[in-house]
Amino acid sequence: MAGKDYLNDVQACEKKPLWQRIGWLVLIWTASVASLAVFAMLIRLFMTAAGMKSH
Known part of the structure; x- marks a missing residue:
C-alpha cells in the first residue's frame, strides 16, 4: 500500500508553514x-586556457 503512505507524506508536508515551503523553493x-554560474565560469576558464577568446 505505497499509495496510502504517499498520501500521508503529502498531508504531512502540507502542514508545514507556507514560509518554510517557500524558503525551500528559494533555496533550491x-x-x-x-x-x-560555476559551471559556466569553468567552461569559460577552460576555453580561455585553450586559446579561445570572445574577442
Missing part, C-alpha cells in the same frame, strides 16, 4: 542558479 532555486 538559488543553489541551481549558483551551480549553473
Whole structure:
C-alpha cells in the first residue's frame, strides 16, 4: 500500500508553514542558479586556457 503512505507524506508536508515551503523553493532555486554560474565560469576558464577568446 505505497499509495496510502504517499498520501500521508503529502498531508504531512502540507502542514508545514507556507514560509518554510517557500524558503525551500528559494533555496533550491538559488543553489541551481549558483551551480549553473560555476559551471559556466569553468567552461569559460577552460576555453580561455585553450586559446579561445570572445574577442
